Amino acid sequence: MKPPKFMYCDPDSVEEAVALKSRYGHDSLVLAGGQSLMPMLNMRLANPDVLIDINRVAALQQITRDGDVLEVGAGVRQSVLESDPAVAAAVPLLGLAIPFIGHIENRHRGTVGGSIAHADAAAELPCAAVTLDATVVLHGTAGRREVAARDFFEGFMTNCCAPDELVVAVRFPVTPAASGSAFVEHARRQGDFALAASAAVVALDAERRFTSVAVGVAGIAATPVRATVVQDALIGQAATAENIAAAAAAIGDTVSSADDMHATGAYRRHLAVTVVKRAITAAVENAAAVERNGS
Numbered sequence: 001m002k003p004p005k006f007m008y009c010d011p012d013s014v015e016e017a018v019a020l021k022s023r024y025g026h027d028s029l030v031l032a033g034g035q036s037l038m039p040m041l042n043m044r045l046a047n048p049d050v051l052i053d054i055n056r057v058a059a060l061q062q063i064t065r066d067g068d069v070l071e072v073g074a075g076v077r078q079s080v081l082e083s084d085p086a087v088a089a090a091v092p093l094l095g096l097a098i099p100f101i102g103h104i105e106n107r108h109r110g111t112v113g114g115s116i117a118h119a120d121a122a123a124e125l126p127c128a129a130v131t132l133d134a135t136v137v138l139h140g141t142a143g144r145r146e147v148a149a150r151d152f153f154e155g156f157m158t159n160c161c162a163p164d165e166l167v168v169a170v171r172f173p174v175t176p177a178a179s180g181s182a183f184v185e186h187a188r189r190q191g192d193f194a195l196a197a198s199a200a201v202v203a204l205d206a207e208r209r210f211t212s213v214a215v216g217v218a219g220i221a222a223t224p225v226r227a228t229v230v231q232d233a234l235i236g237q238a239a240t241a242e243n244i245a246a247a248a249a250a251i252g253d254t255v256s257s258a259d260d261m262h263a264t265g266a267y268r269r270h271l272a273v274t275v276v277k278r279a280i281t282a283a284v285e286n287a288a289a290v291e292r293n294g295s
């Protein structure tokens with residue numbers, strides 16, 4: 001199928017893009033990598049009067065280190081984050097999560113801002129952003145504002161962007177050096193959206209007790225979920241398989257997905273517990289490897 005008719009604009013600055021967004025509001029949509037939007041247009045699930053193509057806005061394509069924060073422009077391609085050694089060193093979880101997004105062709109076009117704005121509940125980048133306590137930077141006619149990732153996602157494919165705003169960057173806190181990160185996902189086929197996925201970043205003391213635990217889960221509710229119940233159960237506890245399994249079991253109670261064409265709610269509950277357990281276990285192993293390597 002072909003998309004419905006729309007007016008096409010290709011601004012070359014954030015200000016120009018914001019002016020267009022302010023002028024056309026709900027009647028306009030931003031075109032970033034097009035990996036979700038083009039299918040939606042072709043299937044007539046989206047019908048904007050105006051398409052604002054941000055691919056010529058060079059200011060959105062920067063990755064900058066600002067003290068303890070890695071700021072990634074909305075227009076940065078997912079494949080750039082996947083392969084950049086500076087990103088892997090600063091925020092290892094990103095390099096671990098992004099290879100699960102579709103196929104390499106999708107990641108070469110798909111952008112960081114597009115994935116965040118699209119707000120799919122099973123998507124990897126929103127889950128990583130919530131786990132890492134990232135901040136989403138928005139720009140509208142009133143200027144720039146920052147929103148915590150966990151407040152940005154409001155519901156299924158719904159975010160808190162005002163009609164005159166666009167996502168301009170995501171700010172990821174740099175991960176402390178002595179931490180371990182992991183991303184685990186279960187999908188029917190490689191490249192499919194996750195039935196359930198989990199991100200974990202942990203730190204241990206000399207006795208291998210958890211000193212910090214951040215766990216996020218995707219695919220089990222309308223938005224990515226921060227597994228606070230699991231985190232709270234593990235802090236101060238020894239990083240044993242028994243403790244991790246007991247804590248992970250609690251995530252099953254927070255699954256709100258009902259049966260759908262991809263999985264039953266019961267199967268998702270089972271998967272949620274499994275991916276959380278595996279992600280924390282792998283993050284513990286990575287933390288131990290980091291310690292052994294002395295970095």
Ligand SMILES: Cc1cc2nc3c(=O)[nH]c(=O)nc-3n(C[C@@H](O)[C@H](O)[C@H](O)COP(=O)(O)OP(=O)(O)OC[C@H]3O[C@@H](n4cnc5c(N)ncnc54)[C@H](O)[C@@H]3O)c2cc1C
Pocket residue numbers: 029030031032033034035036037038054074100101102103106107109110111112113114115117118120122123124125161165166167168191192193194
């Ligand atoms: C075969 C296939 C498999 C895929 N598998 C996965 C997967 O496993 N996991 C996953 O997460 N994704 C997956 N995707 C989607 C992923 O590839 C997209 O990159 C992502 O969902 C959207 O990013 P984009 O840059 O392509 O945005 P676009 O498709 O251009 O835009 C998506 C939405 O976000 C809005 N938007 C884009 N940029 C901004 C901005 N800066 N400010 C405000 N609004 C904006 C658009 O208006 C649109 O509503 C898959 C896609 C395909 C085709």
